[in-house]
Amino acid sequence: MATVSATARRPGPGGPGRYAVLLAYLVLAAVMLLPFLIVLGNAVKTPAEYSQNGPLALPEGIYLDGLRDFWERVDYGDKLLNSLLISGSVAVLAVVLSVLNAYALGIGRVKGRLWVLVLFLMANTLPQEALVYPLYFLAKQTGLYDTRISVIIVFTVVQTAFGTYLLSSVLSGFPREILEAARIDGANRWQVLWRVVVPVSRPTLSVLLVFFFIWTWNEFLIPLVFLVSNDNQTVSVALGVLQGQRLMDATMTSASAVLGVLPTVAFFLIFQRTLTRGVTVGAIK
Template sequence: MAVAFDAGASNKVSRDPILVGLWIALLVVALIWVAPFVFIIFTSLKTKAEVTSTGAFMPPVHLAFDNYSSAWNRGNFATAFLNSVVITVIKVPLGLGLSAMAAYALAKIKLPFSKLLLLLVVFGTMIPFQVMLAPIFTLVNSLGLIDTYPGVILPYIAFGVPYQVFILHGFFRGIPKELSEAALIDGASHFTIFRRIFLPVCLPVLAALLILDFVSTWNEFAMALVLLQDQHMWTLPLGLMSFQGQFSSDYGQLNAAIVMTVLPATIVYLIFQRYFVSGLTSGAVKG
């Protein structure tokens, strides 16, 4: 017993330097990631004179909260914020619902060529949307949907669904088939099984996908720039680009605009972050 105890203590001591090194590396990486956010927040609360007279990472002496109200009014962010909210609130739940139903059908319903269908869906994740901007613009323009909400929401859904189906398909495959078979024997339809059995079970995965989809939709720039040419239809990233072009020398208001743009996505992440790691891990490992 004494020998075993000494060996365990020796192993613990030998691992300590590695653990210390990992913690140091983690702290360094965290500082590198946090530093830009500290700079942006500090600068957003400084006056013009204070921005030039103090260091980048020095906290503001006098909190200039009026930078936020001035940037909001000068950049007309109210309209851009409303457009982003409408597009995101419609696109994210609709895309997740379609993805969940498609993933259930491919995983639990016997369909001819189901593997081929899944392969075609997954192939959609391999196509960068940048190379599709010109065909998408031509298609949306031919349908008369330029500068409209459907003209942006539909392409967003088309490029978001494949990845979500891939994650949810792996999760659904990991759920025992006896659950759905027993429900089918009792007379339940596939829609009832999906709604009452599979949907509650996959809520952590849906929460994780909701975070990813919300952030990517909220911050999407290139496709919105091509499909939304009317300034009154611009989303927040486009409004921020315009504001930066007009008031690039006013660093306080510019950084205040950046904070207001990223704040909603940050709040959504903080609300659902406890589901993030567990949800994606379940979808990626099971099946």
């Protein structure tokens, strides 16, 4: 009777450790959200209210002139479409090319696989400052300078290098039994890729798609150099150019920050379940 079972000794799901972890997560979430909330509050203040009460005071009302003025001054609608077009195109193309490259390197086992992966890894370590002039020269020579297609090509190659390196390590451990079963059923290499490998790897590909979109959206240096026309500029470039001209007050600056980060936050929230599922599946594997 004195013996206590292991189940009885095991702490319940509502133990103090669980509440400590939950409290730590809440504190971390508050620390991460606080700057965004401060910027959002300043975006709906009047310039006089901001000067009188400071940036940490709560807004006395909803003042949307700063948001409207910034929208009209930079033609935000066109800049948003440019960013969506570039980021979306890069994300899709980079994922497709990464799958094709990784299928050849991870499953096909081409000769010199290790050196090819080292080359892709080195491409990710090069700073963009070292690539700007050669890429600028090539864009000038090919007639692609100041076009959105030039930025799409550059970032597709950059993101594909990372995606190939990551997917190659994932596909190298792909179950050979599944591949052999597909070949026995008469599937050729393309059918094995699109009907077997891609469906099984879909969670990982979804994670790459989300990250490629967000990474490309936040890029600034190369779009700043390549997109000099106002009609081709992205949201990040428009924000930097307008702030560099010192044409905005504090409330308009906050409004620009809100409009700049809001699309990526919305995109992340929309695909949050996909991202979580992909990370969870990768951890289980």
